[in-house]
Amino acid sequence: MDLNKPTATCDRGLLNRYLDGELEHNEIKTIQDHVALCEDCLEVLKRNRLFAGALKSAVAREQSGINFDALATRVLMRRNRRPSDWKIRLLERVRLKRFYIPAVSFATAMILFFVVYTPESVPTSPSAIITSFSGEISSVTIMETPNNRQTILWFNEISADNGKAHGSQNS
Amino acid sequence: MAARTANLFVFFFFVFIPATILQAESQVRIEVKTVLASQEAKYHDPQLSNLINELQSVFRYTSYRLLSQNRLSLATGQTGMVRLPGRRVLKITPAGVRGGRAELRLAILKNKNAVFQTVIRLRNQSSITVGGPKHQKGYLLFNIFASY
Numbered sequence: 001m002d003l004n005k006p007t008a009t010c011d012r013g014l015l016n017r018y019l020d021g022e023l024e025h026n027e028i029k030t031i032q033d034h035v036a037l038c039e040d041c042l043e044v045l046k047r048n049r050l051f052a053g054a055l056k057s058a059v060a061r062e063q064s065g066i067n068f069d070a071l072a073t074r075v076l077m078r079r080n081r082r083p084s085d086w087k088i089r090l091l092e093r094v095r096l097k098r099f100y101i102p103a104v105s106f107a108t109a110m111i112l113f114f115v116v117y118t119p120e121s122v123p124t125s126p127s128a129i130i131t132s133f134s135g136e137i138s139s140v141t142i143m144e145t146p147n148n149r150q151t152i153l154w155f156n157e158i159s160a161d162n163g164k165a166h167g168s169q170n171s
Numbered sequence: 172m173a174a175r176t177a178n179l180f181v182f183f184f185f186v187f188i189p190a191t192i193l194q195a196e197s198q199v200r201i202e203v204k205t206v207l208a209s210q211e212a213k214y215h216d217p218q219l220s221n222l223i224n225e226l227q228s229v230f231r232y233t234s235y236r237l238l239s240q241n242r243l244s245l246a247t248g249q250t251g252m253v254r255l256p257g258r259r260v261l262k263i264t265p266a267g268v269r270g271g272r273a274e275l276r277l278a279i280l281k282n283k284n285a286v287f288q289t290v291i292r293l294r295n296q297s298s299i300t301v302g303g304p305k306h307q308k309g310y311l312l313f314n315i316f317a318s319y
Binding site for chain 1: 285
Protein backbone atom coordinates (compact mmCIF):
# COMPACT_ATOMS: atom_id res chain seq x y z
CA MET A 1 0.00 0.00 0.00
CA ASP A 2 1.26 3.44 -0.85
CA LEU A 3 1.05 5.54 2.24
CA ASN A 4 2.61 8.60 0.75
CA LYS A 5 -0.74 9.94 -0.36
CA PRO A 6 -3.76 10.45 1.82
CA THR A 7 -6.31 7.74 1.12
CA ALA A 8 -9.55 6.59 2.64
CA THR A 9 -7.79 3.50 3.86
CA CYS A 10 -4.94 4.99 5.85
CA ASP A 11 -3.55 2.23 8.03
CA ARG A 12 -4.41 3.21 11.62
CA GLY A 13 -2.99 -0.03 12.93
CA LEU A 14 0.38 0.81 11.41
CA LEU A 15 0.14 4.24 12.98
CA ASN A 16 -0.50 2.69 16.40
CA ARG A 17 2.40 0.29 16.02
CA TYR A 18 4.57 3.28 15.01
CA LEU A 19 3.50 5.08 18.11
CA ASP A 20 4.30 2.01 20.22
CA GLY A 21 7.76 1.73 18.64
CA GLU A 22 7.09 -1.64 17.09
CA LEU A 23 7.93 -0.87 13.43
CA GLU A 24 11.02 -1.85 11.41
CA HIS A 25 13.34 0.87 10.19
CA ASN A 26 11.97 0.96 6.64
CA GLU A 27 8.39 0.99 7.92
CA ILE A 28 9.21 3.94 10.17
CA LYS A 29 10.53 5.84 7.15
CA THR A 30 7.40 5.02 5.19
CA ILE A 31 5.00 6.11 7.92
CA GLN A 32 6.95 9.32 8.57
CA ASP A 33 6.78 10.20 4.89
CA HIS A 34 3.06 9.43 4.86
CA VAL A 35 2.26 11.46 7.92
CA ALA A 36 4.16 14.40 6.43
CA LEU A 37 1.66 14.42 3.58
CA CYS A 38 -1.53 13.12 5.26
CA GLU A 39 -3.17 15.60 7.59
CA ASP A 40 -5.71 13.07 8.83
CA CYS A 41 -3.10 10.57 9.94
CA LEU A 42 -1.00 13.37 11.41
CA GLU A 43 -4.01 14.45 13.44
CA VAL A 44 -4.67 10.86 14.55
CA LEU A 45 -1.04 10.43 15.46
CA LYS A 46 -1.01 13.66 17.51
CA ARG A 47 -4.22 12.65 19.31
CA ASN A 48 -2.93 9.16 20.08
CA ARG A 49 0.38 10.57 21.32
CA LEU A 50 -1.48 12.94 23.58
CA PHE A 51 -3.68 10.15 24.93
CA ALA A 52 -0.76 7.75 25.41
CA GLY A 53 1.20 10.44 27.25
CA ALA A 54 -1.69 11.23 29.53
CA LEU A 55 -2.26 7.53 30.23
CA LYS A 56 1.39 6.93 31.03
CA SER A 57 1.60 9.88 33.37
CA ALA A 58 -1.60 8.81 35.13
CA VAL A 59 -0.31 5.24 35.61
CA ALA A 60 3.02 6.57 36.85
CA ARG A 61 1.21 8.83 39.30
CA GLU A 62 -0.83 5.95 40.65
CA GLN A 63 2.15 3.65 40.90
CA SER A 64 4.12 6.23 42.83
CA GLY A 65 1.75 5.72 45.80
CA ILE A 66 2.32 1.97 45.94
CA ASN A 67 5.16 0.43 47.91
CA PHE A 68 5.75 -2.66 45.81
CA ASP A 69 8.40 -4.06 48.11
CA ALA A 70 6.10 -3.98 51.11
CA LEU A 71 3.28 -5.43 49.04
CA ALA A 72 5.50 -8.26 47.83
CA THR A 73 6.61 -8.96 51.41
CA ARG A 74 2.99 -9.11 52.62
CA VAL A 75 1.97 -11.47 49.82
CA LEU A 76 4.89 -13.75 50.56
CA MET A 77 4.17 -13.73 54.29
CA ARG A 78 0.54 -14.59 53.71
CA ARG A 79 1.50 -17.41 51.40
CA ASN A 80 4.01 -18.80 53.87
CA ARG A 81 1.81 -18.35 56.97
CA ARG A 82 0.63 -21.65 58.48
CA PRO A 83 -2.79 -21.88 60.17
CA SER A 84 -2.65 -21.71 63.96
CA ASP A 85 -3.18 -24.81 66.08
CA TRP A 86 -6.77 -24.03 66.93
CA LYS A 87 -7.56 -23.56 63.26
CA ILE A 88 -5.97 -26.91 62.44
CA ARG A 89 -7.96 -28.61 65.20
CA LEU A 90 -11.16 -26.96 64.03
CA LEU A 91 -10.56 -28.06 60.47
CA GLU A 92 -9.82 -31.60 61.61
CA ARG A 93 -13.02 -31.67 63.62
CA VAL A 94 -15.02 -30.44 60.66
CA ARG A 95 -13.46 -33.18 58.57
CA LEU A 96 -14.15 -35.76 61.30
CA LYS A 97 -17.77 -34.64 61.52
CA ARG A 98 -18.30 -36.10 58.10
CA PHE A 99 -17.63 -39.46 59.70
CA TYR A 100 -18.75 -39.37 63.28
CA ILE A 101 -22.10 -37.55 62.90
CA PRO A 102 -23.46 -40.26 60.57
CA ALA A 103 -21.82 -42.92 62.77
CA VAL A 104 -23.40 -41.58 65.98
CA SER A 105 -26.76 -41.17 64.23
CA PHE A 106 -26.62 -44.76 63.02
CA ALA A 107 -25.64 -46.08 66.46
CA THR A 108 -28.47 -44.10 68.11
CA ALA A 109 -30.97 -45.39 65.59
CA MET A 110 -29.85 -48.98 66.23
CA ILE A 111 -30.10 -48.58 70.01
CA LEU A 112 -33.58 -47.06 69.73
CA PHE A 113 -34.63 -49.84 67.39
CA PHE A 114 -33.53 -52.56 69.81
CA VAL A 115 -34.96 -50.76 72.82
CA VAL A 116 -38.35 -50.28 71.16
CA TYR A 117 -38.68 -53.50 69.19
CA THR A 118 -36.82 -56.08 71.24
CA PRO A 119 -39.46 -58.06 73.09
CA GLU A 120 -39.13 -58.05 76.87
CA SER A 121 -37.57 -61.20 78.12
CA VAL A 122 -39.76 -63.45 80.21
CA PRO A 123 -38.46 -63.74 83.79
CA THR A 124 -36.81 -67.05 84.55
CA SER A 125 -38.17 -67.19 88.08
CA PRO A 126 -41.41 -66.19 89.82
CA SER A 127 -41.65 -62.63 91.02
CA ALA A 128 -41.93 -63.74 94.63
CA ILE A 129 -40.99 -66.80 96.63
CA ILE A 130 -43.25 -67.55 99.59
CA THR A 131 -41.08 -68.55 102.52
CA SER A 132 -43.81 -69.02 105.11
CA PHE A 133 -47.38 -68.10 105.95
CA SER A 134 -49.70 -68.43 108.92
CA GLY A 135 -52.86 -66.91 110.35
CA GLU A 136 -56.59 -67.34 110.78
CA ILE A 137 -57.04 -68.84 107.37
CA SER A 138 -58.75 -71.89 105.98
CA SER A 139 -56.67 -72.27 102.84
CA VAL A 140 -53.94 -70.69 100.83
CA THR A 141 -53.36 -70.90 97.10
CA ILE A 142 -50.18 -69.81 95.40
CA MET A 143 -50.43 -69.03 91.68
CA GLU A 144 -48.28 -67.59 88.99
CA THR A 145 -49.36 -65.63 85.92
CA PRO A 146 -48.24 -67.24 82.67
CA ASN A 147 -46.98 -64.08 80.98
CA ASN A 148 -44.65 -62.47 83.50
CA ARG A 149 -44.56 -65.12 86.21
CA GLN A 150 -46.13 -62.72 88.68
CA THR A 151 -46.87 -64.48 91.96
CA ILE A 152 -50.38 -64.39 93.40
CA LEU A 153 -51.02 -65.44 96.97
CA TRP A 154 -54.67 -66.08 97.77
CA PHE A 155 -55.91 -66.82 101.26
CA ASN A 156 -59.37 -67.57 102.57
CA GLU A 157 -60.17 -65.93 105.86
CA ILE A 158 -62.04 -67.81 108.57
CA SER A 159 -65.16 -65.90 109.37
CA ALA A 160 -65.17 -64.56 112.90
CA ASP A 161 -68.90 -65.18 113.08
CA ASN A 162 -69.15 -68.90 112.38
CA GLY A 163 -65.60 -70.04 111.94
CA LYS A 164 -66.19 -70.81 108.24
CA ALA A 165 -64.04 -69.74 105.40
CA HIS A 166 -65.70 -67.05 103.32
CA GLY A 167 -63.15 -66.27 100.70
CA SER A 168 -63.54 -67.76 97.28
CA GLN A 169 -61.22 -68.04 94.41
CA ASN A 170 -62.54 -67.23 91.04
CA SER A 171 -60.24 -69.03 88.68
CA MET B 172 -9.24 -20.45 98.30
CA ALA B 173 -8.37 -22.94 95.55
CA ALA B 174 -7.40 -25.59 98.12
CA ARG B 175 -10.69 -25.11 99.94
CA THR B 176 -12.63 -25.54 96.71
CA ALA B 177 -10.63 -28.68 95.91
CA ASN B 178 -11.40 -30.11 99.36
CA LEU B 179 -15.09 -29.46 98.87
CA PHE B 180 -14.90 -31.12 95.48
CA VAL B 181 -13.20 -34.22 96.92
CA PHE B 182 -15.71 -34.40 99.78
CA PHE B 183 -18.65 -34.09 97.40
CA PHE B 184 -17.51 -36.74 94.95
CA PHE B 185 -15.82 -39.23 97.23
CA VAL B 186 -17.86 -38.94 100.42
CA PHE B 187 -21.21 -37.30 99.90
CA ILE B 188 -22.26 -39.02 96.66
CA PRO B 189 -21.20 -42.57 97.70
CA ALA B 190 -22.88 -42.08 101.07
CA THR B 191 -26.06 -40.91 99.36
CA ILE B 192 -25.98 -43.89 97.02
CA LEU B 193 -25.44 -46.34 99.88
CA GLN B 194 -28.26 -44.71 101.83
CA ALA B 195 -30.56 -44.99 98.80
CA GLU B 196 -29.61 -48.64 98.26
CA SER B 197 -30.41 -49.62 101.82
CA GLN B 198 -33.97 -48.35 101.38
CA VAL B 199 -36.69 -50.51 99.86
CA ARG B 200 -39.30 -48.56 97.96
CA ILE B 201 -42.70 -50.18 98.15
CA GLU B 202 -45.95 -49.38 96.41
CA VAL B 203 -49.21 -50.96 97.51
CA LYS B 204 -52.26 -50.85 95.26
CA THR B 205 -55.51 -51.93 96.86
CA VAL B 206 -57.91 -53.27 94.26
CA LEU B 207 -61.51 -54.37 94.53
CA ALA B 208 -62.15 -57.23 92.13
CA SER B 209 -65.74 -58.30 91.54
CA GLN B 210 -68.16 -59.65 89.01
CA GLU B 211 -70.14 -56.45 88.88
CA ALA B 212 -70.58 -54.46 85.65
CA LYS B 213 -67.42 -54.55 83.58
CA TYR B 214 -64.95 -51.92 84.70
CA HIS B 215 -61.21 -51.83 84.19
CA ASP B 216 -59.50 -49.01 86.05
CA PRO B 217 -57.15 -47.30 83.58
CA GLN B 218 -54.49 -47.04 86.30
CA LEU B 219 -54.43 -50.81 86.55
CA SER B 220 -54.11 -51.76 82.90
CA ASN B 221 -50.83 -53.69 83.28
CA LEU B 222 -51.95 -55.43 86.44
CA ILE B 223 -55.33 -56.35 84.98
CA ASN B 224 -53.61 -57.96 81.98
CA GLU B 225 -51.78 -60.23 84.41
CA LEU B 226 -54.74 -60.93 86.67
CA GLN B 227 -57.08 -61.78 83.83
CA SER B 228 -54.92 -64.75 82.94
CA VAL B 229 -55.77 -66.24 86.34
CA PHE B 230 -59.09 -64.73 87.50
CA ARG B 231 -62.44 -64.23 85.82
CA TYR B 232 -63.51 -61.05 87.57
CA THR B 233 -65.15 -58.47 85.35
CA SER B 234 -64.49 -55.39 87.43
CA TYR B 235 -61.15 -54.17 88.77
CA ARG B 236 -61.33 -50.93 90.70
CA LEU B 237 -58.37 -49.16 92.33
CA LEU B 238 -59.37 -48.22 95.87
CA SER B 239 -56.12 -46.72 97.09
CA GLN B 240 -52.45 -46.45 96.32
CA ASN B 241 -49.71 -46.03 98.93
CA ARG B 242 -45.98 -45.55 98.62
CA LEU B 243 -43.47 -46.37 101.34
CA SER B 244 -39.73 -46.12 101.60
CA LEU B 245 -38.49 -48.42 104.32
CA ALA B 246 -35.09 -49.26 105.71
CA THR B 247 -34.27 -52.81 106.75
CA GLY B 248 -36.17 -53.63 109.94
CA GLN B 249 -38.44 -50.61 109.66
CA THR B 250 -42.18 -51.34 109.57
CA GLY B 251 -44.57 -49.43 107.36
CA MET B 252 -48.33 -49.50 107.65
CA VAL B 253 -51.01 -49.16 105.03
CA ARG B 254 -54.66 -48.75 105.94
CA LEU B 255 -56.93 -51.17 104.06
CA PRO B 256 -60.72 -51.28 103.71
CA GLY B 257 -62.75 -53.08 106.39
CA ARG B 258 -60.70 -51.86 109.36
CA ARG B 259 -57.74 -53.84 108.10
CA VAL B 260 -54.11 -52.81 108.19
CA LEU B 261 -51.19 -54.12 106.15
CA LYS B 262 -47.83 -54.09 107.89
CA ILE B 263 -44.70 -54.41 105.78
CA THR B 264 -41.19 -54.91 107.16
CA PRO B 265 -38.17 -55.36 104.89
CA ALA B 266 -35.80 -57.91 106.42
CA GLY B 267 -32.95 -57.38 103.99
CA VAL B 268 -31.86 -58.06 100.47
CA ARG B 269 -30.36 -61.45 99.60
CA GLY B 270 -29.74 -63.19 96.31
CA GLY B 271 -31.26 -60.40 94.27
CA ARG B 272 -34.51 -60.47 96.24
CA ALA B 273 -35.88 -58.31 99.01
CA GLU B 274 -37.25 -60.26 101.93
CA LEU B 275 -40.50 -58.72 103.14
CA ARG B 276 -42.56 -59.66 106.17
CA LEU B 277 -46.23 -59.00 105.54
CA ALA B 278 -48.98 -59.02 108.12
CA ILE B 279 -52.64 -58.26 107.55
CA LEU B 280 -54.45 -57.22 110.69
CA LYS B 281 -58.16 -56.91 111.24
CA ASN B 282 -59.37 -55.23 114.39
CA LYS B 283 -55.76 -55.35 115.60
CA ASN B 284 -55.64 -59.12 115.21
CA ALA B 285 -53.21 -60.64 112.73
CA VAL B 286 -55.34 -62.63 110.32
CA PHE B 287 -52.61 -63.46 107.87
CA GLN B 288 -48.84 -63.34 108.04
CA THR B 289 -46.34 -64.32 105.42
CA VAL B 290 -42.69 -63.90 104.53
CA ILE B 291 -41.91 -63.42 100.89
CA ARG B 292 -38.75 -62.88 98.88
CA LEU B 293 -39.58 -60.43 96.12
CA ARG B 294 -37.49 -59.89 93.01
CA ASN B 295 -36.30 -56.33 92.43
CA GLN B 296 -38.75 -54.22 90.40
CA SER B 297 -41.41 -56.91 90.73
CA SER B 298 -44.70 -57.34 92.49
CA ILE B 299 -46.81 -59.90 94.25
CA THR B 300 -50.58 -59.82 94.51
CA VAL B 301 -52.06 -60.93 97.80
CA GLY B 302 -55.79 -61.46 97.78
CA GLY B 303 -58.67 -63.06 99.53
CA PRO B 304 -60.49 -60.79 102.01
CA LYS B 305 -64.10 -60.31 101.07
CA HIS B 306 -65.22 -56.73 100.75
CA GLN B 307 -68.60 -55.38 99.63
CA LYS B 308 -69.57 -57.45 96.58
CA GLY B 309 -66.09 -58.55 95.69
CA TYR B 310 -62.66 -59.39 96.99
CA LEU B 311 -59.68 -57.30 97.95
CA LEU B 312 -56.38 -57.66 96.15
CA PHE B 313 -53.19 -56.03 97.38
CA ASN B 314 -50.57 -55.59 94.71
CA ILE B 315 -47.22 -55.00 96.41
CA PHE B 316 -44.39 -53.71 94.23
CA ALA B 317 -40.85 -53.42 95.58
CA SER B 318 -37.64 -51.89 94.25
CA TYR B 319 -34.35 -51.30 95.96
